[in-house]
Amino acid sequence: TQLLEQSPQFLSIQEGENLTVYCNSSSVFSSLQWYRQEPGEGPVLLVTVVTGGEVKKLKRLTFQFGDARKDSSLHITAAQPGDTGLYLCAGDAGNNRKLIWGLGTSLAVNP
Amino acid sequence: DADVTQTPRNRITKTGKRIMLECSQTKGHDRMYWYRQDPGLGLRLIYYSFDVKDINKGEISDGYSVSRQAQAKFSLSLESAIPNQTALYFCATQDRYYGYTFGSGTRLTVV
Numbered sequence: 001t002q003l004l005e006q007s008p009q010f011l012s013i014q015e016g017e018n019l020t021v022y023c024n025s026s027s028v029f030s031s032l033q034w035y036r037q038e039p040g041e042g043p044v045l046l047v048t049v050v051t052g053g054e055v056k057k058l059k060r061l062t063f064q065f066g067d068a069r070k071d072s073s074l075h076i077t078a079a080q081p082g083d084t085g086l087y088l089c090a091g092d093a094g095n096n097r098k099l100i101w102g103l104g105t106s107l108a109v110n111p
Numbered sequence: 112d113a114d115v116t117q118t119p120r121n122r123i124t125k126t127g128k129r130i131m132l133e134c135s136q137t138k139g140h141d142r143m144y145w146y147r148q149d150p151g152l153g154l155r156l157i158y159y160s161f162d163v164k165d166i167n168k169g170e171i172s173d174g175y176s177v178s179r180q181a182q183a184k185f186s187l188s189l190e191s192a193i194p195n196q197t198a199l200y201f202c203a204t205q206d207r208y209y210g211y212t213f214g215s216g217t218r219l220t221v222v
Contacts, residue, residue, distance in 0.1 A: 033210060042115075042201050042213025043154075088154070090211075098169075099211070103153040 004102035023089035117214035134202030
């Protein structure tokens with residue numbers, strides 16, 4: 001069974017701090033996606049990484065795909081209260097393109 | 112209008128009742144999915160459809176059925192609702208680059 005483990009499970013920080021959350025697996029993925037979910041809403045796609053070692057930036061968010069395409073990280077610089085939410089990673093294992101989902105990191109950024 | 116619309120947003124129903132959750136999309140995507148989300152269990156796939164004539168069971172399809180009435184419409188039915196089907200339900204579509212677009216969800220409570 002392919003699994004995606006996300007850490008930490010919960011994170012509470014002050015506005016302006018930097019943070020990194022992780023998404024790890026023992027399996028290789030052809031691509032990996034990151035989503036953010038706010039309470040009462042559906043997940044919203046932030047980025048898709050495809051190439052091992054790839055780094056993508058989205059304003060203050062930096063996403064990296066591991067060289068072996070088994071893991072990924074999300075780094076947020078100078079976090080803001082608007083970054084609060086559940087961050088989910090999802091891997092495409094190439095199996096009819098159904099995604100394997102992590103359980104998420106719940107981030108709270110306090111003013 | 113939202114790209115993926117789910118109705119109703121909230122529903123309380125009694126044990127044993129049949130209930131239908133509806134999903135419509137304006138994305139023009141062939142692939143559609145139904146997930147449920149539970150605290151601590153993450154997103155779990157109920158059913159998925161790659162086109163109107165292709166319906167597939169996900170990991171937790173027991174007690175559920177689906178209908179793909181058109182490319183744009185994908186409905187989920189609970190044949191005889193039970194309390195452990197209380198959850199947040201999401202419909203999603205998938206584009207050619209495999210990113211998902213989720214609806215806002217249906218919060219279902221079975222009493």
